[in-house]
Amino acid sequence: MNKNLMPTIVLCLWLLVIITIGFISTHSRMIADDYCTAFVGIDKTPLGAVQYYYTAWTGRYSDIFVKSALAPLQPNIHSWQFPMFLIIWALLLRWVLGIVLKALQIYQYQWAAISLTILLLFVTLGNTGGQSLYWFAALIPYVVPMLPITLIASGLLWLLFNNPSFMWRCLIVIGIALCIGITAGFTETYAAMQITGIVLLLFLVGYHLFQTPKQVSAAFSPKQWFIILGSLLIVALVSLLVVALAPGNFVRLSQQDASGVGVGILPLITNLFVVMVLMFVGEGNALAFFLFTFFAVIVGLFWWYSAARQQDLAALPYPKRPVRVALLVGLGVFLLVGAIITPPLYATSHVPSRIIFPARFAQFCLFAFWGYLAALTLAKYRFRERFARKLSYRLITWVLIGLMIFMPLNVLFQHVDILQNVPRYATGWDARHEMILAAAARGETRIEVPPLAYNFEDYLQLEKIEPEADANWVNGCASSYYGIDVFVAEEK
Numbered sequence: 001m002n003k004n005l006m007p008t009i010v011l012c013l014w015l016l017v018i019i020t021i022g023f024i025s026t027h028s029r030m031i032a033d034d035y036c037t038a039f040v041g042i043d044k045t046p047l048g049a050v051q052y053y054y055t056a057w058t059g060r061y062s063d064i065f066v067k068s069a070l071a072p073l074q075p076n077i078h079s080w081q082f083p084m085f086l087i088i089w090a091l092l093l094r095w096v097l098g099i100v101l102k103a104l105q106i107y108q109y110q111w112a113a114i115s116l117t118i119l120l121l122f123v124t125l126g127n128t129g130g131q132s133l134y135w136f137a138a139l140i141p142y143v144v145p146m147l148p149i150t151l152i153a154s155g156l157l158w159l160l161f162n163n164p165s166f167m168w169r170c171l172i173v174i175g176i177a178l179c180i181g182i183t184a185g186f187t188e189t190y191a192a193m194q195i196t197g198i199v200l201l202l203f204l205v206g207y208h209l210f211q212t213p214k215q216v217s218a219a220f221s222p223k224q225w226f227i228i229l230g231s232l233l234i235v236a237l238v239s240l241l242v243v244a245l246a247p248g249n250f251v252r253l254s255q256q257d258a259s260g261v262g263v264g265i266l267p268l269i270t271n272l273f274v275v276m277v278l279m280f281v282g283e284g285n286a287l288a289f290f291l292f293t294f295f296a297v298i299v300g301l302f303w304w305y306s307a308a309r310q311q312d313l314a315a316l317p318y319p320k321r322p323v324r325v326a327l328l329v330g331l332g333v334f335l336l337v338g339a340i341i342t343p344p345l346y347a348t349s350h351v352p353s354r355i356i357f358p359a360r361f362a363q364f365c366l367f368a369f370w371g372y373l374a375a376l377t378l379a380k381y382r383f384r385e386r387f388a389r390k391l392s393y394r395l396i397t398w399v400l401i402g403l404m405i406f407m408p409l410n411v412l413f414q415h416v417d418i419l420q421n422v423p424r425y426a427t428g429w430d431a432r433h434e435m436i437l438a439a440a441a442r443g444e445t446r447i448e449v450p451p452l453a454y455n456f457e458d459y460l461q462l463e464k465i466e467p468e469a470d471a472n473w474v475n476g477c478a479s480s481y482y483g484i485d486v487f488v489a490e491e492k
Contacts (some may be wrong), residue, residue, distance in 0.1 A: 131461075
């Protein structure tokens with residue numbers, strides 16, 4: 001058997017899951033809040049919408065601006081919004097991983113970066129709730145900010161491993177600061193995440209500065225890094241204050257569930273710690289994906305470095321105290337996850353699934369790093385050479401290969417039902433949309449549309465347009481958007 005056949009099959013299965021989720025997303029349409037933001041965005045222009053929402057509902061200036069700017073493109077944009085994001089993010093992620101793997105001197109690092117990108121996309125998308133992927137109102141604030149976050153990471157890594165001219169250094173730092181300000185404006189979750197990440201980097205640079213003040217970066221000394229990160233922290237803090245102190249936040253909290261506000265600092269910290277621990281070990285599906293990522297990196301490195309190249313694998317950069325490094329990085333990610341879930345936990349005492357996309361990605365990166373350390377440890381102790389001929393080694397190998405194949409097949413199986421139904425939903429929604437537009441064009445003031453054969457809102461657990469007797473706020477937003485009172489006919 002060709003030694004590259006099995007890795008190719010595994011990568012193709014992971015890629016198939018990514019393509020399947022992207023295909024499902026092409027059938028998403030306007031749902032719930034989408035009608036509200038589209039109406040305001042068209043009625044008031046993007047800047048006017050930001051001003052309106054800042055005083056009336058939320059301080060998320062980037063979120064509202066993007067939604068309002070895209071409002072004239074709705075509903076057509078819904079069929080390609082997520083695939084476009086996915087393509088751009090995959091390219092950025094591959095770029096960042098290429099920088100890291102090149103620094104680690106990984107064999108054929110460019111191809112390795114592509115493989116790792118596919119793995120991280122598979123586990124992140126395969127373990128993400130549907131609202132984050134298929135609902136425009138959640139995709140923009142909770143998923144799209146991963147684009148500027150990835151740009152920030154690439155900028156910092158580029159400065160760490162390269163020595164550009166003074167002008168380019170200044171431009172990159174300014175670009176990072178702008179990305180921080182833009183990212184914070186999408187949601188308090190990302191604002192808190194950025195602040196925590198910069199503080200962790202400051203501790204790392206401060207520790208290195210205390211231990212040895214020599215040059216560690218081609219572009220900056222540790223003292224210069226300390227000043228740059230301190231400046232970026234100020235930008236992140238100011239951005240968070242702009243979002244958090246918006247008058248609209250207090251209006252929204254007065255009208256929605258704000259059970260977390262005012263519970264006291266001790267109950268909040270206790271609840272936060274419990275949720276943080278549960279996010280790592282208390283969710284069976286997520287834990288399975290974490291372990292899958294860990295073993296996938298181990299198996300991938302042993303595949304990447306065949307038996308003839310085991311010495312090259314053992315020679316890769318390896319910390320002197322791997323256990324300490326693994327625990328410290330784990331603690332850093334644990335704190336980062338805590339920062340991500342603190343804002344919703346403070347406001348409502350629970351964490352909606354659509355919010356945890358960045359936390360999941362950080363967790364998968366952690367387990368991938370742990371897998372890297374574990375693979376190098378096994379290589380240094382000549383694990384393959386000492387046990388390759390034993391039956392137990394072969395059994396473990398085939399079990400892990402089976403796991404690499406089973407996980408994507410399981411995810412695909414879970415999507416069979418939705419795959420069959422979303423085309424019916426999209427077709428029905430488009431027909432209903434044209435029916436409403438035609439009625440509005442005729443000057444009618446009210447319309448009852450037939451119920452859809454399949455409601456995507458039910459799958460996403462979101463509210464939808466209802467019959468007149470059960471009309472809700474979605475009916476109101478849809479009516480404002482179309483300029484005609486919209487109801488669903490009662491099912492007989």
